[in-house]
Amino acid sequence: MNALIIYVSIHHGNTGKVAKAIAEILNAKLVNPWEIKSEELLKYDLIGFGSGIYYWKHHRALFKLIGNLPEMRGKKAFIFSTAGINIPFINHRKLRSALGKKGFEIVGEFSCRGWDTNGWLEKIGGINKGHPNEKDLENARRFVEKLKSMI
Ligand SMILES: Cc1cc2nc3c(=O)[nH]c(=O)nc-3n(C[C@H](O)[C@H](O)[C@H](O)COP(=O)(O)O)c2cc1C
Known part of the structure; x- marks a missing residue:
């Protein structure tokens, strides 16, 4: 699988x-959205889109890239994120919608703290210090192992 x-x-x-942990399992190429041309995405069987959550959504550079994509009907994608408050149902909503509009089939979602x-969180040393930790990364690896076996 590419x-x-x-x-x-x-x-x-x-x-x-x-991103690194799951790329190793999938043997995937790992890039930032500004490093790749939209037409290049056509040659992959599975594409993962992820970032931190910044004001309740993924980073705008992901939306910019997706906005420039041609129709991707049936192309398999998954979403991942890390967040201060890990509520993927809300945090992934905008990216889920943007990918759906381009015709992607979303085959899974992963998130962790x-x-x-x-x-102001800086004043108290932040929240979720140490996350993602090894257990979070193990969960991420397990998530893509499962995807691999399904696709
Ligand atoms: C500008 C900014 C806005 C953020 N907004 C949110 C938010 O709306 N919800 C949330 O749960 N976490 C929020 N966070 C926390 C990040 O999602 C979290 O720290 C994430 O793990 C950062 O990932 P990164 O280190 O890969 O950028 C925000 C962080 C920053 C810097």
Whole structure:
């Protein structure tokens, strides 16, 4: 399977840790959205899109790339994130919708907590310090193992 992972990780590198862990399992190419041309996505069987959650949604660079894509009907995708408050039902909503509009088939979603020192949280050392931890990364690996066996 030819897999690609597109991610943004700007706060503490939290999502980058998850992206690397799952890329190893999938043997996937790992890129930032600004490093790849939209037509290049056509050659992959499975594409993962992930970032930290910034004001209740994924990073805008992911939306910019997706906005420039041609119709991707039936192309398999998954979503992942790390967040201060891990509520994927809400945090993934906008990305889920953007991918759906382009015709992607979303085959799975993964999220975990990430160290968050945004704004006043910095004064108390942040929340979720140490996350993603090894257990979070193990859950991420298990998530993609399962995807691999389904596809
Ligand atoms: C500018 C900013 C906005 C954020 N907004 C949210 C948010 O709306 N909800 C949330 O749960 N976490 C929020 N966070 C916390 C990040 O989602 C969390 O720290 C994440 O793990 C960062 O991932 P990264 O290190 O890969 O960038 C925010 C962090 C920053 C810096």
